[in-house]
Amino acid sequence: MNSFGRNFRVSLFGESHGTNVGVTIDGVPAGLPICADDFTGDIARRKTGAKGTSPRVEMNIPNIISGVFNDHANGDPITIIFSNTGMNSKSYDSVKDIPRPSHADFVAAKKFRGFEDYRGGGHFSGRITIGLVVAGVIAKKIIAPIEVKAEILEVGGSANINEAIDNALRERDSIGGIVQCVAKVMPIGLGEPFFDSVESVLGHLLFSIPAIKGVEFGEGFRCARMKGSEHNDCYVSSAGRTATNHAGGVIGGISNGNDLVFRVAVKPTASIAREQNTMNFKTNQMDTLSIVGAHDTCIALRIPVIAEAVTAIGLADLLMEEKTHE
Numbered sequence: 001m002n003s004f005g006r007n008f009r010v011s012l013f014g015e016s017h018g019t020n021v022g023v024t025i026d027g028v029p030a031g032l033p034i035c036a037d038d039f040t041g042d043i044a045r046r047k048t049g050a051k052g053t054s055p056r057v058e059m060n061i062p063n064i065i066s067g068v069f070n071d072h073a074n075g076d077p078i079t080i081i082f083s084n085t086g087m088n089s090k091s092y093d094s095v096k097d098i099p100r101p102s103h104a105d106f107v108a109a110k111k112f113r114g115f116e117d118y119r120g121g122g123h124f125s126g127r128i129t130i131g132l133v134v135a136g137v138i139a140k141k142i143i144a145p146i147e148v149k150a151e152i153l154e155v156g157g158s159a160n161i162n163e164a165i166d167n168a169l170r171e172r173d174s175i176g177g178i179v180q181c182v183a184k185v186m187p188i189g190l191g192e193p194f195f196d197s198v199e200s201v202l203g204h205l206l207f208s209i210p211a212i213k214g215v216e217f218g219e220g221f222r223c224a225r226m227k228g229s230e231h232n233d234c235y236v237s238s239a240g241r242t243a244t245n246h247a248g249g250v251i252g253g254i255s256n257g258n259d260l261v262f263r264v265a266v267k268p269t270a271s272i273a274r275e276q277n278t279m280n281f282k283t284n285q286m287d288t289l290s291i292v293g294a295h296d297t298c299i300a301l302r303i304p305v306i307a308e309a310v311t312a313i314g315l316a317d318l319l320m321e322e323k324t325h326e
């Protein structure tokens with residue numbers, strides 16, 4: 001299913017080259033101030049057109065079609081849609097015969113038995129994340145005073161983002177990256193010990209973002225090489241502050257009031273202009289493929305605002321769960 005959340009429920013819909021994409025958000029408390037301008041800043045942070053991102057021209061004007069009355073949530077599900085523009089579906093004609101290596105074309109064709117909309121990656125496209133971003137704007141209002149901020153740490157293995165992008169563009173290749181997200185002013189007590197731990201809920205959401213291949217909280221995989229004496233976060237205040245934050249703000253699945261810190265690994269874009277040897281499923285012979293069309297050279301450049309959005313969505317859901325038990 002395309003829905004997430006028990007209390008703050010987000011459902012995504014649309015395809016990259018269909019008429020619209022969008023989101024329905026259920027559970028927004030009546031009275032929360034919401035207007036179209038609220039979305040402008042975060043939508044702009046996700047946009048295409050900058051060096052290293054897709055040249056596709058997206059208008060990205062949010063059309064709030066339900067759930068908001070007189071600039072306030074009215075308690076009904078909020079649906080926000082975006083028209084799709086700037087598509088060139090012709091460049092996807094060959095996807096049926098030669099599915100793009102490491103994109104979803106092959107699995108989509110098998111799973112949906114040829115009925116899938118393969119144009120521009122269909123429902124697997126990064127385009128669908130615009131719905132997450134606007135849901136994130138609303139979630140950020142609900143979780144205030146918690147502040148969520150994400151930043152790019154490196155792309156293509158380098159902290160010099162500009163140089164790494166220039167090299168990838170010159171080589172007609174793509175690169176991945178690492179994005180770090182920090183949530184400050186965290187309350188103590190969000191999350192559950194097992195299946196709805198903060199890590200599980202946020203991991204579920206973060207791995208739902210196309211192209212995310214790794215998530216680590218605090219020290220992440222590095223903790224396996226540390227000793228307890230190095231890794232333990234000793235308490236330095238009766239409010240539960242710790243001298244270090246190797247845990248990334250979560251212990252036993254529950255937020256401990258220190259900053260929530262995690263990183264995501266973003267893979268290099270599958271669609272590359274460089275020639276690749278791959279199977280032609282029409283001829284059943286190996287063939288060559290060089291991908292044309294509007295593609296991001298480095299998806300990581302567009303991930304920070306999306307990572308923030310899903311973090312806010314997950315925290316809103318957990319926070320509202322706590323309130324139901326008050």
Ligand SMILES: Cc1cc2nc3c(=O)[nH]c(=O)nc-3n(C[C@H](O)[C@H](O)[C@H](O)COP(=O)(O)O)c2cc1C
Binds near residue numbers: 126129269
């Ligand atoms: C914001 C964003 C933009 C993306 N742009 C592209 C793109 O231009 N070309 C591409 O091949 N994949 C792009 N992707 C990634 C694909 O959607 C993704 O790799 C594909 O659906 C397969 O899923 P997986 O990588 O999670 O396994 C983008 C993802 C996001 C989040």
